[in-house]
Amino acid sequence: MFEPQAIPEVILVKPRIFRDDRGFFSESYKQSVYLQGGIKESFVQDNRSRSSLHTLRGLHYQKFPQPQGKLVSVVRGEILDVAVDIRKGSPSYGHWVSALLNEENQHQLYVPVGFAHGFCVLSDIADVSYKTTAEYSPEHDRGILWNDPALAIDWRISKPLLSPKDQKQPLLEDADNNFLFGDL
Numbered sequence: 001m002f003e004p005q006a007i008p009e010v011i012l013v014k015p016r017i018f019r020d021d022r023g024f025f026s027e028s029y030k031q032s033v034y035l036q037g038g039i040k041e042s043f044v045q046d047n048r049s050r051s052s053l054h055t056l057r058g059l060h061y062q063k064f065p066q067p068q069g070k071l072v073s074v075v076r077g078e079i080l081d082v083a084v085d086i087r088k089g090s091p092s093y094g095h096w097v098s099a100l101l102n103e104e105n106q107h108q109l110y111v112p113v114g115f116a117h118g119f120c121v122l123s124d125i126a127d128v129s130y131k132t133t134a135e136y137s138p139e140h141d142r143g144i145l146w147n148d149p150a151l152a153i154d155w156r157i158s159k160p161l162l163s164p165k166d167q168k169q170p171l172l173e174d175a176d177n178n179f180l181f182g183d184l
Contacts, residue, residue, distance in 0.1 A: 002037030013108040043131035056160035058118015066137035077126030078102035089181035143169035
């Protein structure tokens with residue numbers, strides 16, 4: 001099932017899970033099904049991270065000409081996954097949506113180009129896996145401060161574990177961002 005969120009370009013994916021006394025089976029990605037569900041981009045890179053309780057990674061994005069869309073899922077543990085609309089001129093510019101992703105529900109969050117992405121770990125350990133629509137490009141990698149007061153994201157924790165890079169990200173109003181709403 002594909003559920004557009006309050007910002008409809010962000011899609012929560014609820015895959016079919018077949019459970020029995022042996023365990024479960026699900027398709028984590030099938031291009032034809034995702035195309036029908038509204039996710040039309042092709043994915044070119046898979047990433048995986050392991051993080052400890054209260055780790056916050058984000059808010060990250062890549063600017064043009066190497067922008068990335070992401071399809072995020074959790075293999076182990078639980079995260080609060082967040083997408084922030086950073087498309088200048090968008091009616092939802094600076095707004096955010098979030099979803100709980102965990103190993104039990106196996107939900108995925110599609111974060112399209114033009115959105116910053118971050119997540120906070122709510123379990124002792126979380127293994128996060130995500131597909132991207134463009135390869136990682138250090139020269140296009142950008143970010144926004146996780147606790148920007150203009151965004152007022154409810155991360156469900158007050159003292160996250162942050163990388164030095166994420167501690168020093170700019171506010172949205174100062175971010176190096178070349179996304180325009182009509183151009184995407």
